[in-house]
Amino acid sequence: MSGEDSHTESVIPLEKRHAAAAADLHIRGISTGFLSSLGPAFLEQIYKALPRCRAGFGYVWEDNGRVLGFIACAESTGRLYKQSLLRRGILMALPLVRFMFRWSVIKRLWQTLRYPADVGTDVPAAEMLSIAVDESARGRGVGQALVAAAVEEFRRRGIDRFKVAVWAGNDTANAFYERCGFELALQREHHGLPMKVYVIDTARSS
Numbered sequence: 516m517s518g519e520d521s522h523t524e525s526v527i528p529l530e531k532r533h534a535a536a537a538a539d540l541h542i543r544g545i546s547t548g549f550l551s552s553l554g555p556a557f558l559e560q561i562y563k564a565l566p567r568c569r570a571g572f573g574y575v576w577e578d579n580g581r582v583l584g585f586i587a588c589a590e591s592t593g594r595l596y597k598q599s600l601l602r603r604g605i606l607m608a609l610p611l612v613r614f615m616f617r618w619s620v621i622k623r624l625w626q627t628l629r630y631p632a633d634v635g636t637d638v639p640a641a642e643m644l645s646i647a648v649d650e651s652a653r654g655r656g657v658g659q660a661l662v663a664a665a666v667e668e669f670r671r672r673g674i675d676r677f678k679v680a681v682w683a684g685n686d687t688a689n690a691f692y693e694r695c696g697f698e699l700a701l702q703r704e705h706h707g708l709p710m711k712v713y714v715i716d717t718a719r720s721s
């Protein structure tokens with residue numbers, strides 16, 4: 516995908532400096548998601564915490580220094596939540612103060628924290644949490660390159676199987692995951708929306 520002259524495109528590990536761009540891509544790309552509704556400041560804290568947590572990692576797609584895509588993953592989503600709260604709990608809580616008296620938001624936050632335990636033991640704990648590519652860069656293999664980087668890092672950590680949960684109505688993402696080799700494992704409701712949980716076994720699909 517490299518262009519001409521000094522044009523540089525590459526997949527690199529997500530660092531703290533990429534957090535604001537990742538939060539922006541998340542909000543624009545996954546607008547129906549509950550996390551998006553909590554606002555960019557909260558998401559930015561999440562993506563600042565990610566590279567500092569042993570249970571998590573991410574990658575970004577950079578095009579001449581501009582972040583045009585990102586992926587976020589966890590060895591175990593439950594462990595990542597705990598580590599994030601320990602590292603940046605107060606900073607993560609600050610953007611949520613405005614929701615303090617909104618019971619529906621608190622309930623959904625609790626459901627989000629409970630989700631790793633609720634999803635059951637038949638699916639792996641390791642998870643691809645989010646992926647988004649800027650509209651201008653879609654359909655050029657950026658998403659697949661980000662998934663390939665995640666697969667490699669999971670393998671380096673000794674993990675062959677991981678899952679992804681997606682809103683059943685997101686046709687593009689469902690087609691994308693199937694193209695990447697994910698197989699439908701179960702369907703369930705999350706925050707009142709039908710979700711599909713896919714699993715990939717990279718030892719089998721390689």
Ligand SMILES: CC(C)(COP(=O)(O)OP(=O)(O)OC[C@H]1O[C@@H](n2cnc3c(N)ncnc32)[C@H](O)[C@@H]1OP(=O)(O)O)[C@@H](O)C(=O)NCCC(=O)NCCS
Nearest residue numbers: 544646647648653654655656657658659687688690691694
């Ligand atoms: C899903 C998403 C990350 C895909 O990124 P992308 O860089 O456009 O994907 P790629 O170019 O690597 O496409 C890989 C494959 O996915 C499938 N795919 C991608 N976009 C598709 C679309 N709009 N319709 C159908 N299939 C599609 C194709 O099979 C494609 O392979 P092909 O080009 O060989 O046919 C991107 O569309 C996006 O950011 N969407 C908004 C955010 C989102 O919904 N994230 C998932 C929820 S967490």
